[in-house]
Amino acid sequence: MYIGEIARRTGASPKAIRHYEALGLLGTVGRSGSYRVYSELDVAQVELIRQAQALGFRLAELQPLVAGGGEPDWPVLCRLIEARRAAITAEIERLRALDLRLDAVHAEIRACLASTATVAASHCEAARAALPEDAPA
Incomplete structure (x- = not known):
């Protein structure tokens, strides 16, 4: 799925999703030409990131959580x-x-x-x- 779909499904903005990726919070995101292609694991990861932020965690605190790009x-x-x-x-x-x-x-x-x-x-x-x-x- 492309960034618009993951944004719609998670409630995160495309800019936030790109930011999570830049910080390494999403692991390796696939590509199709110049487009990012996100998986169901990425959807779950963005939802987890947003939930953690709602609980008061900073993005920097979440980096060890997702090191390796797989399961949290x-x-x-x-x-x-x-x-x-x-x-x-x-x-x-x-x-x-x-x-x-x-x-x-x-x-x-x-x-x-x-x-x-x-x-x-x-x-x-x-x-x-x-x-x-x-x-x-």
Whole structure:
């Protein structure tokens, strides 16, 4: 099949498919004259590449997966997925810690804004200026 057909079947653009080929992600693509001729294995490979990209993998990370141009290296794929999941777990923990800090700062600013004491109010001017005007006090 030609590039238009593989593009239609996989949802990848012809430009992306040529890029995958240039990076070595598709192995050796056949030729018929000046036209590229793709196989069912290439269709499966493009679908796998697109799925991996949707899961957050970069194309450079996928090169070891398809080294050799045949079946994907499934053990390598498993290790990539495990590493990706570990990175996501670490990012989730970092974001949870950030959310807790934001919550604490938010509560402190709200308490400051609610205070009627002159000293507390003078320390809260920057906090008041940082909040939208329609924010409840």
